[in-house]
Amino acid sequence: MLEPTVTMQEKTITPAPLPRSPQETPQSAAASAAAIRVSELSSWYGDFQALHSISLNVPERRVTAFIGPSGCGKSTLLRWFNRMNDTIAGARCTGTAMLGELDLLARSTDVVDLRRRIGIVFQKPNPFPKSIFENVAFGPRLHMRCSKSELQDLVEWALRKAAVWDEVKDRLHAPALGLSGGQQQRLCIARAIAVGPEVLLMDEPCSALDPASTLAVEDLIFELRQQYTIIIVTHNMQQAARCSDQTAFFYEGRLVEVGPTEQVFTKPARKQTEDYVTGKFG
8 A cells, every 4th residue: 555645734744754774773773863852841730840950862763761660750751742731730841842943842832733743642542432434534634635535545554554454444434442452552553643743652552451462562663663753651661671762761850861772771870770670669
């Protein structure tokens, strides 16, 4: 199947850019250009400071894992990247987070377009109470100008890319809520990539899944890293080690260490990181 090309806001976009060379390995993450550049980002919920002067680069078309104990600020940072914290009363932040030349945190930023460019998949699968087809078609209908046949091609492309097409192709108009948990999560990934994002955020995407479904999603993450910048929040150290190219360790709202995943897990620079990844606390 040819990758669909659709028109959005007077310009043509192709949701599936050409993949990188298969010879590129996780160890090359440090050499990758930064997709998101964070500088001195601090965040509060009312009087509580959740993040303290976070600075890091998220490499383009790589998987970055955010690890650390509960309440350390991982999800808070993730949710600032596509402004989900805007919906929380009392949430505010300072500093910068840049996607190319776009200031993600600026009040003038078009949040609707931002959420097209930076998609998010949550801990618990959250398909819309619509058909499988309509779940994936929802975003393209909102953001793009495409014919009926182009929309059908795009839905198929996204479902194939999310490795769920063969399981649902004969029931596209059945309720999405009738799918298994693992299928629902892959459907949510298909829904996120259907609008052609640059970055895909995943907040503990496998925590509610069984081992077989977790493996399917991890395989999908490895495949998608060839085309998308992916940030995954996880409490599963084995998952972070398996899936990510770069790992950032957070503790009590501070970034303790960030580096290539192999280095962070085998030769961490900080004793606190070593204690966490070896299970001495957490």
